[in-house]
Amino acid sequence: MADGGWDMVTEFEPHEGNTRDLRDAFSRFVSGVTVVTTASDQGPVGITANSFSSLSLDPPLVLWSPYTGSRRFPFFEHAEYFAIHILSADQEYLCHDFAKSPFGFDNAEVSFNTENVPLIENCLARFECRKRAVYPGGDHVIVVGEVKNVQMRDGSALSFFAGTFRELSA
Numbered sequence: 060m061a062d063g064g065w066d067m068v069t070e071f072e073p074h075e076g077n078t079r080d081l082r083d084a085f086s087r088f089v090s091g092v093t094v095v096t097t098a099s100d101q102g103p104v105g106i107t108a109n110s111f112s113s114l115s116l117d118p119p120l121v122l123w124s125p126y127t128g129s130r131r132f133p134f135f136e137h138a139e140y141f142a143i144h145i146l147s148a149d150q151e152y153l154c155h156d157f158a159k160s161p162f163g164f165d166n167a168e169v170s171f172n173t174e175n176v177p178l179i180e181n182c183l184a185r186f187e188c189r190k191r192a193v194y195p196g197g198d199h200v201i202v203v204g205e206v207k208n209v210q211m212r213d214g215s216a217l218s219f220f221a222g223t224f225r226e227l228s229a
């Protein structure tokens with residue numbers, strides 16, 4: 060293998076036996092990190108998600124993709140209202156808290172909107188959404204939300220690349 064592995068190219072057809080490699084290939088796409096929150100019959104819940112994308116300006120639409128096999132999927136599958144929070148570089152702890160538990164609000168400063176959606180303060184950007192559509196996407200679904208309210212501030216982003224968190228400065 061060459062220095063640092065830069066010359067090594069891996070090529071494969073995805074199948075049941077190499078999902079680890081497929082996941083690694085997907086992780087070559089640099090993303091931000093979000094926390095998606097909603098109200099549930101068990102109280103406020105959230106999930107760390109990097110499947111967020113902006114979708115449309117007119118109408119204002121965003122999307123994200125929850126995994127259908129996750130224990131907290133039922134909360135998000137039925138959520139009529141939800142909020143997507145883009146984490147700043149100094150909010151990595153929120154990423155870990157909500158990756159671990161849907162009830163990871165202990166270290167978050169939270170308020171609630173009129174639909175009882177938990178809103179985390181001091182994020183880089185926050186989109187309060189109403190569910191517009193849910194499309195099948197293999198073992199995930201694609202949730203499209205219409206953005207009803209936006210908050211944003213300046214700062215460095217938390218980014219995720221190849222399983223590693225980094226600070227991305229403006």
Ligand SMILES: Cc1cc2nc3c(=O)[nH]c(=O)nc-3n(C[C@H](O)[C@H](O)[C@H](O)COP(=O)(O)O)c2cc1C
Binds near residue numbers: 127
């Ligand atoms: C950086 C990062 C990004 C993630 N993105 C997603 C995502 O887009 N969709 C999803 O369903 N889960 C995502 N997860 C996993 C969830 O945050 C959470 O760990 C998972 O739902 C835990 O499984 P459980 O709900 O069965 O307890 C991500 C986790 C991390 C750390």
